[in-house]
Amino acid sequence: MLVTFLPNNIKIQTETVTNLFQIARENGIDLGGICSGNKTCGKCKVLITKGNTREFLEEERNALTEEELTSGIRLACCFLVSEDTCVILKENSRSKISSEVFINRSGRKADSPADTPSRNFKRADTKDGSCNPLSYDYGIALDIGTTSVAAELWNIKAGERLGQISVLNPQHRYGADVISRITYAMADEAHLIRLTELIRECCNNLVHELAKRHNIKMKNIGFLAAAANTTMSHLFSGRPVDLLSKVPFTGVSYDSEVRKPSDMGIDINPDGCIYIMPGIGGHVGSDTLGCIIAAGLGYTKGPVLLVDIGTNGEIVLAEHGNITVCSTAAGPAFEGASLYQGMRAVEGAITQVDIKQGKITVDYIGSDNPDIKPAGICGSGIIEAVSELYRNGIMDATGRLSGEAGNRNYISLWEEKGKEVRITQKDIRELQLAKGAISAGMKILLKKQGIGPEDVDKIYLAGAFGSSVNLQKAVHIGLLPEKKPNQIEYMGNGSLAGAARLILGKISIREAERIGKSAKHLELALCGEFEEEFMNAVSFPKYKSRHRAGRK
DSSP states (O other), X not given: OEEEEETTTEEEEOSSOEEHHHHHHHTTOOOOOSSXXXXXXXXXXXXXXXXXXXXXXXXXHHHSOHHHHHHTEEEGGGOEEOSOEEEEOOHHHHHHHHXXXXXXXXXXOSOSTTTOOOTTOOOOOTTOTTOOGGGSSEEEEEEEOSSEEEEEEEETTTTEEEEEEEEEOXXXXXXXXXXXXXXXXXXXXXXXXXXHHHHHHHHHHHHHHHHHHTTOOGGGEEEEEEEEOHXXXXXXXXXXXXXXXXXXXXTOOOOOEEEOHHHHTOOSOTTSEEEEOOOOBTTBOHHHHHHHHHHTGGGOOSOEEEEEOSSEEEEEEEETTEEEEEEEEOOGGGGTTTSTTBOOSSTTEEEEEEEETTEEEEEETTTTSTTOOOOXXXXXXXXXXXXXHHHTTSBOTTSOBOHHHHHHTEEEEEEETTEEEEEEHHHHHHHHHHHHHHHHHXXXXXXXXXXXXXXXXXXXXXXHHHHHOOHHHHHHTTSSOOOOGGGEEEEEOHHHHHHHHHHTTSSXXXXXXXXXXXXXXXXXXXXXXXXXXXXXXXXXXOOSSOOOOOOO
């Protein structure tokens, strides 16, 4: 049976009746699903023009509109290929294939004991004194996130950043969150190898691209500092992730690692080194340590919060050099993945929403180009929209849509020539769960240290998402505690910034590891009060009088 994916004209031969989602995933084709093919997200929509049996599963009837069902749209995870099939990819799926599926330039495969991750993994000697970044001309700072992977190229001698690029983490085809990927990796050792190969190949391609853009020879890049959450660190180094599947994560090592580039399939100077930064505890990894280093929290005085909002929400409380951290599973709502028309912050993504006198206006990425129209909504956009719905009484404090929107269970943000971007009642619930988890985590972390929200001197917002959030609207929906504008600071990608400080010798590896080891980890899953705080934080704050949540 031949499966043809158009318009890319990718042809794949299969001999047995096979799930379409699995065929696409194993051949590097991104269909947009975030539940790893478990039939729960409803986002792997494709148009099937040949071989469509139209034998719809219940999951498809629940996720697709009557118009979609009639036109031949199917969920790939529900469709079994039983004859020659032609699949028309969604526009955003096509763009992901062209920009984010890489060719392995090195041609290396994990086919030898040195290259293949296994459950008998043996850690390299982390005391290798030869791993000194100042010994090299150029270095790479790497941030391996659940959703995106970012890399920076640095001229170490000049202390100059030459460039930065990022791509979607190719592992997302196996689930949008770390739990999905852990589950997939635990099912079969070959799955662990696959996830490790994917992320190493992705990182290697980023390094190649940076070197090419800035006319740097790969052999002149001698040091790579990698920061990541705990799961991504394990998958990058090839360690099994079984112990990360349940609390209290007994036996998990958060030590740093020094590895040879050849062991990792990274084509920098073979005499150079790859330094995988140490984690802290639980799901709080070296990406959070990078943020701590970048913000100087190891030396701060007054109570300071650092919040990295993403699929996982990491929260740091620092006071007089004492650091306590926690992590909460916010889910993919802030990345746009779990929303009905959610998307990443790319062209067509709605980022700003205003409602005045019942009229909704939106702004979106690429709005200055008349050929680009809204296609969906990203994480910062959903915060904007929900804040405006609440302020205007279209949604109540419980998150329930009212009036006509309540009867339909959705509200249209934008509509033109038959195309529409909606926010559904389920989208609002997804945001409530995400913001409730972050808010509850902050409250418990502060309460455990005897500190009230009003006592916090400063809040750092880390990550690309944090840099795009409208602060007033984030406060309005209860995502952040109310603070004066000068008490909240955007720090961008703190994970990269911390890794860069190591590369440039602004902090020693030994000092970074000391800070990481001294940080205390609070496991929220073991806090009896978390469920109550979470349930309280899911609803929106009640205000005596409805007020305007303006632009930042």
